Amino acid sequence: MMSVVRKRRKPVAEINVVPYIDVMLVLLIIFMVTAPLISQGVKVDLPKASAEPLDPESEPPIVASVDQQGRYFLSTHPEPNTPLEVVDLAVMVAAELRISPERPVVVKGDGAVSYNQVIQLMVLLQKAGVSQVGLMTDSSLAETAGAGR
Template sequence: MQGPFNRNHRRKPMAEINVVPFIDVMLVLLVIFMITAPMLTQGVQVDLPQVSSEPIEALEDNEPILISVDREGNYHLSLGDESSEVTLDEMAQRVMAILQRRPGAPVMLRGDRNVPYGEIVVLMSTLQRSGVANVGLISEPPQDGG
């Protein structure tokens, strides 16, 4: 009896690797990452003012110290992936400690457009007393492209 279930006939070992399960797993992971990536935005929701300006070029691989002021006037200090809400005095102490470890680290300020100008001036004065020589202000380009 000839057929696929012949017991006397030995099958040759298959030298090919089945990659279909691997592709299935990779596609599932791709979908998961595409769904979760927009949820991983870090920082504080800040409505930045819109002005046209040239972007600042990164001089070094130094990660910037990011200070955000939200709509309610709360301060948030971010360094890399770490972000925490701080008071003005805590922020001054932390920035001073970071600058002692990493002198020359750029300091960037994100202020909500609805925060009173006086609060930004107080923040910048506090940063100056903490040893920050230059502060970069973050804004968004205008909607109309001009």
């Protein structure tokens, strides 16, 4: 009799990745569907409040202003109505703070100025060495806004 020789099959050493691809496609579809539903920003109703005025006995604050055209002004400049370059403003504020480090610094932004320009002014003041910056407001506007409620 002849002996039958069986060939042994070698085990396949491949990983079946089809189930993983299926899972990844499902996750991709979920993210594609939910991404447009996520809000890009948060709706915020900013509070309308009037702040207490500064003490008239204290040293007057350093007021850094930005107008509608994006020009910068400084209240301590010899000519406060003269626009200043960014570098000059930073140097003058730093010099004022060396003289009196506790002197308050406030930003006065025109109502028509973009938020970005006010933030740029605040960053400029921070680089000049100002640790705390206040925002100047018009108290008459806050009172009329509060009366309309």
